[in-house]
Amino acid sequence: MISLTINGQKVEVEPGTTILQAAEKLGVFIPSFCYDPDLTLVGACRMCVVEVERARNLIASCCTPAGEGMVVHTDTERVHEARRANLNLLLANHPLDCLTCEKTGNCRLQDYCYLYGISETDFSGERKDYGFDDSNPFFIRDMNKCILCGLCVRTCHEINGVGAVGFMNRGFDTKVSAAFDDPLEDSPCVFCGMCVDVCPVGALVPKQSVGKGRPWELATVKTVCPYCGTGCGLELSVKDNEIVGVKGDTSSPVNRGQTCVKGRFGLGFLQSPERLTSPLIRKNGELVESSWEEALNLVAQKLRRTRSTELAGLASARATNEENYLFQKLLRTLGTNNIDHCARL
Amino acid sequence: MIGSNTTETHPVIGYRIKMAKNKGASLIVADPRRIDLVDYADVFLQLRPGTNEALLNGIIHVIIKEGLADKKFIREKTEGYIQMSLAIQKYTPEYVERITGVSAAKIRHAARLYAGAESAAILYTMGLTQHIKGTNSVLAVANLAMVSGNIGKPHSGVNPLRGQNNVQGACDMGALPNVLTGYQRVEDRGVLSKFRRAWGTKLNSKPGLTVTEIIDGILRDEIKTLYVMGENPALSDANLHHVLEALEKIDFLVVQDIFLTETAFYADVVLPAAAFAEKQGTFTNTERRVQMVRQAVTPPGKAKPDWFILQELAAKLNLNWSFDTPEKIFREIASVTPDYAGITYERLEKEGGLQWPCPTEKHPGTSYLHKGKFSRGKGLFTPVEYRPSAEEPDEQYPLILTTGRTLFHYHTGTMTRRSDSIDVHKPEEMVQISIDDAARLGINEGDMVGVTSRRGHVTARATVTEQVPAGVVFMTFHFHEAAANLLTINEVDPVAKIPEFKVCAVKVEKIEA
Numbered sequence: 001m002i003s004l005t006i007n008g009q010k011v012e013v014e015p016g017t018t019i020l021q022a023a024e025k026l027g028v029f030i031p032s033f034c035y036d037p038d039l040t041l042v043g044a045c046r047m048c049v050v051e052v053e054r055a056r057n058l059i060a061s062c063c064t065p066a067g068e069g070m071v072v073h074t075d076t077e078r079v080h081e082a083r084r085a086n087l088n089l090l091l092a093n094h095p096l097d098c099l100t101c102e103k104t105g106n107c108r109l110q111d112y113c114y115l116y117g118i119s120e121t122d123f124s125g126e127r128k129d130y131g132f133d134d135s136n137p138f139f140i141r142d143m144n145k146c147i148l149c150g151l152c153v154r155t156c157h158e159i160n161g162v163g164a165v166g167f168m169n170r171g172f173d174t175k176v177s178a179a180f181d182d183p184l185e186d187s188p189c190v191f192c193g194m195c196v197d198v199c200p201v202g203a204l205v206p207k208q209s210v211g212k213g214r215p216w217e218l219a220t221v222k223t224v225c226p227y228c229g230t231g232c233g234l235e236l237s238v239k240d241n242e243i244v245g246v247k248g249d250t251s252s253p254v255n256r257g258q259t260c261v262k263g264r265f266g267l268g269f270l271q272s273p274e275r276l277t278s279p280l281i282r283k284n285g286e287l288v289e290s291s292w293e294e295a296l297n298l299v300a301q302k303l304r305r306t307r308s309t310e311l312a313g314l315a316s317a318r319a320t321n322e323e324n325y326l327f328q329k330l331l332r333t334l335g336t337n338n339i340d341h342c343a344r345l
Numbered sequence: 346m347i348g349s350n351t352t353e354t355h356p357v358i359g360y361r362i363k364m365a366k367n368k369g370a371s372l373i374v375a376d377p378r379r380i381d382l383v384d385y386a387d388v389f390l391q392l393r394p395g396t397n398e399a400l401l402n403g404i405i406h407v408i409i410k411e412g413l414a415d416k417k418f419i420r421e422k423t424e425g426y427i428q429m430s431l432a433i434q435k436y437t438p439e440y441v442e443r444i445t446g447v448s449a450a451k452i453r454h455a456a457r458l459y460a461g462a463e464s465a466a467i468l469y470t471m472g473l474t475q476h477i478k479g480t481n482s483v484l485a486v487a488n489l490a491m492v493s494g495n496i497g498k499p500h501s502g503v504n505p506l507r508g509q510n511n512v513q514g515a516c517d518m519g520a521l522p523n524v525l526t527g528y529q530r531v532e533d534r535g536v537l538s539k540f541r542r543a544w545g546t547k548l549n550s551k552p553g554l555t556v557t558e559i560i561d562g563i564l565r566d567e568i569k570t571l572y573v574m575g576e577n578p579a580l581s582d583a584n585l586h587h588v589l590e591a592l593e594k595i596d597f598l599v600v601q602d603i604f605l606t607e608t609a610f611y612a613d614v615v616l617p618a619a620a621f622a623e624k625q626g627t628f629t630n631t632e633r634r635v636q637m638v639r640q641a642v643t644p645p646g647k648a649k650p651d652w653f654i655l656q657e658l659a660a661k662l663n664l665n666w667s668f669d670t671p672e673k674i675f676r677e678i679a680s681v682t683p684d685y686a687g688i689t690y691e692r693l694e695k696e697g698g699l700q701w702p703c704p705t706e707k708h709p710g711t712s713y714l715h716k717g718k719f720s721r722g723k724g725l726f727t728p729v730e731y732r733p734s735a736e737e738p739d740e741q742y743p744l745i746l747t748t749g750r751t752l753f754h755y756h757t758g759t760m761t762r763r764s765d766s767i768d769v770h771k772p773e774e775m776v777q778i779s780i781d782d783a784a785r786l787g788i789n790e791g792d793m794v795g796v797t798s799r800r801g802h803v804t805a806r807a808t809v810t811e812q813v814p815a816g817v818v819f820m821t822f823h824f825h826e827a828a829a830n831l832l833t834i835n836e837v838d839p840v841a842k843i844p845e846f847k848v849c850a851v852k853v854e855k856i857e858a
Contacts, residue, residue, distance in 0.1 A: 136770065137765070137766035137767075137769040137770050138766050138770070158364070158367070159360055159364065160360055160363075161352075161359075161360060161363035161364070161367075161385075185770075190352075190356070190752055191753075191770070192356065207766065208766070219641075221622075221639050221640070221641035222637075222639060223621070223622060223637070223638050223639045223641065224510065224621075224628045224630075224636045224637070224638050225510065226510050226620070226621040226622075226760070227510060227755050227760075228354060228355050228356075228507075228508060228509065228510065228755070229355070229506060229507030229508055229509055229510060229511075229512055229513060229630055229631035230355050230356075230357050230358055230506075230630060230631060231510065231628060231629075231630025231631065231632075231634060231636055232357055233636070236622060236641045238641045238642060241642045241643055242642065243622060243641060243642060251697065252697070252698075253634075253697065253698065254357075254630065254632075254634065254636075254698070255357045258357050258360055259357070260356030260357060260752070261356075261752060261753060261767065262356075262752075262753070262755055262761060262767070265764070265766050265767060266755070266760065266761050266764045266766075266767050267622070267764065268763070268764035268765050268766060268767070269603075269604075269620070269759075269760040269761070269763040269764045270620055270622055270623075270642070272604070272763040272764075274604055274605070274763055275603060275604065275617075275620075275645045275646075275648065276602065276603060276604060276605060276615065276617035276618070276646075276648060277617055277645045277646025277647055277648055278617060278646055278647045279614070279615065279616055279617060279647065280605075280612075280614070280615035281613070281614055281615075282612065282613045282614070287605075287612070287615060292647065292649075292657070295614050295616060296654075296657055296658055296661050297661060298613075298614055299572075299599050299614055299616075299658060299661075300658060300661035300662050302570055302597045302599075302613075303570065303572075303658075303662065304662065306569055306570040306597070307569075308549065309567070310567065310568055310569040310570060311568070311569070311570050311571075311572075312553070312554060312559045312562065312568045312570070312571050312572075313571070313572040313573070313574070314556065314559070314571070314572070314573045314574065314576045314578065315515055315518075315520035315574055315575075315576075316511075316515060316520075316574050316575030316576055316651075317508070317509035317510070317511055317512035317514075317515045317576075318509060318510060318511060318575045318576075318621075319511065319515070319574060319575045319618075319626075319651050320511065320514070320621075320624070320626025320627055320628060320638055320651075320652070320671065321511065321514040321515075321517065321518050321626060321627045321628065321629060321635070321675070321678065322626045322627065322652050322671040322674035322675055322678070323574070323626065323650070323651035323652045323655065324511070324514060324515045324518035324519075324520045325518040325519070325526065325674060325677070325678050326651075326652055326655040326656065326659075326668065326674060327520060327574055327651070327655060328518060328519045328520050328525070329544065330655055330658065330659060330662075330664075331572070332525075332540075332544075332548055332549070333544065333546045333548075333664060334662075335547070335548075335549050336549060336553055337522050337523070337531050337549050337551060337552055337553030338522060338553035338554045338559060338562075338568070339519075339520055339521065339522055339553055340520065340521060340522055340553075340554070340555050340556045340559065341512075341515045341520045341521075341556075341576060342509070342512070342556070342576055342578075342581055343512050343515065343516055343521070344474075344475075344555070344556065344557075344841065344842065344843040344844065345556075345581045345582060345756075345844075345846075
């Protein structure tokens with residue numbers, strides 16, 4: 001074990017633990033844009049810099065291993081000044097349209113500017129002026145807001161694996177893009193939406209959520225994806241009885257926050273105008289609306305009159321355990337084992 | 346990986362495979378199509394559709410012949426090895442090459458890689474099972490895992506990736522003709538008397554009919570009333586003409602669903618159900634993990650959760666049920682199902698999901714099966730012989746049609762085709778055809794083609810791709826406009842009764858605009 005001191009508190013950690021992780025263990029907050037424990041460490045954003053005694057420069061805590069006897073300070077004036085300078089430079093090239101930005105209330109750039117009291121930039125100069133990439137039906141890419149943290153690039157390469165986006169150009173012209181700066185729609189992108197979930201600012205915005213509510217207005221419900229058998233945890237954002245956002249549940253042991261296009265962008269069917277909203281009974285060859293009372297009476301009557309050998313039921317690989325249990329219990333109570341579902345299809 | 350296009354059908358598991366590969370794992374992919382995972386594979390075994398069990402036998406042959414078998418594991422934990430090893434003798438890599446089209450050298454390479462690994466897992470999906478010899482292919486997979494001792498330890502085993510969100514749970518709950526909950530057999534007297542007491546009702550000890558048999562039963566006038574809860578056989582089942590004829594014919598059809606599905610068009614009564622986000626309950630995933638499903642919004646109009654509808658119906662039938670919450674139902678499930686006995690809603694909330702078997706409230710759940718010894722005592726080797734598919738290509742129908750899903754849509758499209766953004770992105774079927782066949786038939790990317798089998802005919806756009814080899818075409822079954830199952834064959838595996846969706850003979854013609 002390695003022992004070090006952070007803000008006057010002693011902590012012991014395994015060799016290889018970073019300073020940032022050691023601080024987390026003590027509950028000491030260190031801001032960062034580009035750090036994600038599931039991805040390669042790049043130390044790009046320099047927000048996580050800390051002061052280490054006897055070190056010449058400020059050190060990026062996210063990718064520096066803790067050393068024996070290190071004495072670390074995370075909240076000195078020197079550290080704050082560096083972070084403020086950083087934010088100041090980011091704002092020099094960031095649209096300040098927070099009033100209408102979808103990310104307001106859930107934006108790390110906004111949060112840190114609030115934390116360090118930066119309301120506008122001291123630097124004036126050339127600004128980026130890219131068009132929207134609105135080509136796909138799932139999310140909007142506004143590269144004017146991108147702070148080049150690289151989380152989306154690393155997620156695409158290291159978690160999804162398709163590597164549809166990367167950095168192009170150098171210096172001021174650096175931009176995250178698909179090959180040849182083509183629209184995502186024409187790239188190998190599979191629209192898993194994981195880049196949208198890791199983006200710390202408003203550069204990647206899901207279309208399903210636009211104008212649908214601020215983060216503090218939304219209730220979050222954790223549930224399980226209704227598509228394949230993987231059983232990924234999803235976090236649904238709800239406002240006024242409508243699902244206005246979907247994210248992978250990072251606390252799920254199954255998917256650890258990861259998603260695919262169906263779970264992430266495929267829940268629109270819930271609000272489809274084609275949903276069935278009333279029982280229907282066939283009368284004179286047409287299905288017409290009826291009351292529950294009438295429909296259930298008719299079904300009960302038919303079930304009672306059908307001989308058990310002439311009765312069959314198909315349960316559902318889409319319904320819950322509880323519902324499948326009741327379904328087979330009902331059919332078996334009526335005397336038949338003619339129960340199956342689409343496990344073979 | 347065998348018969349699983351994981352990156353499209355189970356994308357999140359696909360990510361994990363790619364991540365494992367990047368961390369140094371070896372990957373063997375066996376599939377007729379050049380699927381995305383092939384780019385990551387150390388060995389790609391591009392077998393002819395319908396030859397899985399021959400390929401697996403070939404790999405086992407090499408493992409035994411080259412002394413790579415785990416003799417200690419075989420001796421201590423299994424039985425039937427001798428019979429299996431005798432049957433395997435003729436499956437030399439050269440013989441298997443003639444059946445599968447996979448070179449003997451690749452078969453040897455795959456065998457050495459698999460048997461040489463410290464731990465090795467086999468993952469499979471419907472590419473292995475949807476054949477008239479699906480059961481045998483699964484037995485061959487089990488033989489392979491046992492011969493190399495790759496079962497009953499972490500990061501190994503035989504792992505079917507289950508297709509639907511709760512297909513595991515529906516099976517666990519006894520939505521099958523031969524078993525009650527937790528795979529307790531209906532013919533077992535002890536089981537039946539336990540359920541008779543628990544439910545206070547008489548029960549039938551004769552196993553019932555499977556989906557395919559129910560459809561046949563309707564056509565033979567033996568089944569008169571069918572109750573369908575959340576299924577769409579009118580698009581999902583093989584040889585649809587046959588299914589549609591049955592749905593047309595049946596005396597009384599109840600369909601309970603969230604949409605007016607292709608099946609509901611035939612219904613006498615349609616009951617509107619709540620979708621997953623509109624109710625509470627549990628799903629069980631492919632790794633047997635029972636997880637909480639929570640309500641986020643209310644159902645539209647008069648729609649109700651399936652469990653609520655069933656309770657109301659039971660009341661109409663004067664059954665003495667009093668299920669007023671899903672939790673109450675779950676408590677009854679746990680009381681009659683040993684594998685679920687230790688699972689409660691309280692634990693699921695607190696522990697975030699539990700993998701069965703979980704026999705007691707103190708039990709932590711089971712992350713992998715057959716630890717120490719096999720559930721049945723000894724692991725049983727079963728000799729498996731190769732036999733051809735039901736319908737091989739011929740002069741009239743020279744191509745093999747194989748079916749499956751794609752990333753963007755799901756099953757019969759009931760949900761994804763009504764989710765705007767997805768349907769905008771992928772609005773139609775694209776029949777995959779090889780570069781060779783396309784050139785021969787004068788088909789270009791995006792041309793309309795007719796696909797015809799002995800059972801039916803559909804039209805759709807073609808995509809010319811390296812994903813399929815010459816002689817094979819691929820279609821999904823997501824689109825009612827071009828329903829691949831009008832073409833598929835309703836021959837089934839004699840044991841599992843699974844239809845042969847993965848192989849039938851077709852011809853493809855360009856349709857002039």
